[in-house]
Amino acid sequence: MTQRWGSLLLLLALLPVGARGENIARIDRLQPVALEQQAGQRAGLFSERRFEGDAGGMRVIGNGTWRVHPTPGVSQPLLVFYHPYTARVTVKDGSGAAPRRQDIFSAGLEPQYSRRALVFPLTGDGPVDVKVEGARYPLRVAVESAPAYAAADLWHVRLVLPAIGMVLGVSLAVLLFWAMLRDRVYLLYAGAMLFQLLYALCSYGEAYAWPGLSVLARFGAQGIWLSGSLATILLVLLWLDYAGLRQATPRLALAMRAVGVYGCGATLVLLLSPWPADKAWFPDIANALFLLTNAITLATLVVAWFRGQRHAAYVLIAWVPLLVFTMMRAFRFSGGERPEPWLEYGLPWVLAFTAVVLALGLADRMLTFRRERDRAKAHAERDGLTGMLNRAAIEHRLDWALIERPREHIPVSLLFIDLDHFKQVNDRHGHAIGDACLRAVTRVVSQQFQYGDQLGRLGGEEFVLVLSGVELHTAMRIGEEVCARIRHDCAQVEGVAVGVTASIGAAQARDGDTVASLIARADQAMYVAKRAGGDRIVAEEAPCEGAGLTEAPAGASVE
Structure with missing residues (x-):
């Protein structure tokens, strides 16, 4: 992108200067x-x-x-x-x-x-x-x-209008983002860019030829000063939020706010008030505040960048070229000299460059917030001990699977896993070994995962395994394999013989099932397995009248 903007400035530099x-x-x-x-x-x-x-x-x-x-x-x-x-x-x-x-x-x-x-x-x-x-x-x-x-003026219009359209289009798009997301940084961005554009258009006089903006002509020079001061205030507020300056550089950010917001705001109040009647003092005061604000802002952004605020770098890349072009144009105009084409037409394009780079920074900011949100969500959904889904998260996944079941015409089965005699393990070997047993069990059960399967810890030594696309008889085979692996792989944990086994209840979702009803049937089957001595899997009671529970005893294979 940098090469493209550089090529544009080179093209502007090669434009005919005109008669001297x-x-x-x-x-x-x-x-x-x-x-x-x-x-x-x-x-x-x-x-x-x-x-x-x-x-x-x-x-x-x-x-x-x-x-x-x-x-x-x-x-x-x-x-x-x-x-x-x-x-x-x-x-x-x-x-x-x-x-x-x-x-x-x-x-x-x-x-x-x-x-x-x-x-x-x-x-x-x-x-x-x-x-x-x-x-x-x-x-x-x-x-x-x-x-x-007329030919030179047509070139002027052709070069300036696309830049104006770019700033206007990006600003309105970001304004729509604010309408949807209600994040004030988007509103500040749109306001700052639009007032910057309005200030430029008023300074050149073009605003007064546009429908709807011609009313500004009645304010004369005060309208130009007003739009420029509002643009400065909005830019300061934007930088504070956009680059996180309040957190990175609190004292410098306070100075920015005092000069760029409160100072400029006070001069605006005096400009709009009937007293004093003579407003000739305003340009010198406003320009002094503008210079001081820019100096403090530049120092604040550099310090924030060195302290790791990546979005401060976006602001420096976008804003410093605009500041440099503005100062260079002021030098040329103050001497009554004709600016070179790259300087005269470069300013609106640098403003467009500023708008685009800041918009890219907003996109990066959105991605950063999304990653932080996803990490926070994942942390909130995970059990701190085992790393598996917690109760709320696994119940949400199961609820979603039950909603999708009739729509996708796929079966959903559930395994309710409870460790046998786990309290004795804690009492005999301590909670550290007990916690290690829980982690070992989750590793064993995770080996049976297929695409769409979810394991969650309900609490204590109770787990549920949601099996998407699995009939009950297949769930029984998976549960038996889980029993066998727990029996074999968890016999010793961290060098301590614990002999952990599990009782498992299996159930398949039916029409009209809820999360609570499906878990309750699997839980009932698990208790049957536990009363039968544990270390086995038992299927839920069949829906047909008079049917009992199907049991797979310890060491058996369910076909």
Whole structure:
């Protein structure tokens, strides 16, 4: 799988970058910015302060009024502002038409293009006046030919949509798992991935063109901040449960929760509350919390991984590439530079990679829980001394065999085995030898197993052997063989002469039988064998009136 994702990134790296000339002769500032406004207003990697730009930065502009001089000769020119984020751009060309204003939240953008850029068709090669407001990052501006831009934009859509579909599909599938299993880690996964996707779509503006999501446009930048903060909170909660961080690293996990959940949650409350009215402080605070949360989370995951939490490795493999791509894109955008295709289109595919790897980790987590459940179930069903099925488990197996008997048309027989004079063995040689005798008997009886047979210990020295697909006369032969083997193989146990023998009662299931009735008939036959001196097998009383019990005496062979 790693090779496939690597091949995809290589393909993205080989895509055409596009024209680098930008088709702009020069850009002039028309409205200077006061020095006091410029102070502290530069773009940075983690700062979303208002970017003003300067006239010397060709093809990169910020807040203010500018005059763009396109290079003559561009066919069907488009004035394009890439990755505007929260910027509002107003354009007025020399045609005398009314100024046109756009931002990614606008409903009336050019419908034939995606929203990765604001696109203004131009009527000629003359200078164009541009007013930029609310820019928090540098805007890269270019003049592009309409056919060339449409072709590049189509490539953009073709590359991004499959990644979006993959994240959406995996998230919805995991959400269905939560609906069935009610394990909250599935809900956290689906919520975190969907809010990550929503944050990306809102940042690019694509969300506002989707049916049902266009309502988010009324919240403007606050809607982007809200979705990003919720994604961070859900990711922290997901990592805590997904990787078992509370158990592996309790103190670091507490720090993660304090910063990533409570800290981000407190800023969200202030963002949504009417006070303070000015929300310009939010991006810097949120980005600082984002950085601190990521640093603590990375340290916590590494420590948990070294302490043997295998699912922490899944998180590191899935999440670190996404974090690296996010930081690299922030570097490029903060400088107003055009990201290479592998970086621009790699991010949605890395998000898809994250979703897939985490889903594989969920599958591995499910298998781990299943194995633990099976081990716990097997432990609960087994007798601690002999390793055979306990009373509840063997009765359940017998009940299932009785249910399947009329459906599959197969006979079911039962051998009730009771060791003779076992109390004397315990009294004479001690309970340790008595326990060894029980284990020796289970080994002997197990040698008579066939497919579907089950041996269980009812308690003390009493055992039952469920024989599926066996008629009563065959069960009698098996029981006689069991008697003979116990007599021979259990004469000595751990070097002590104990002379263990067994009395066995045999019964075959009839119509209308229950577990209790079948065991009762086999138990009755066993007591007949014991009263006859033991070390023998006796069949149940025949159902026909007047029939008695069939006995196989000690040392006899039942044919």
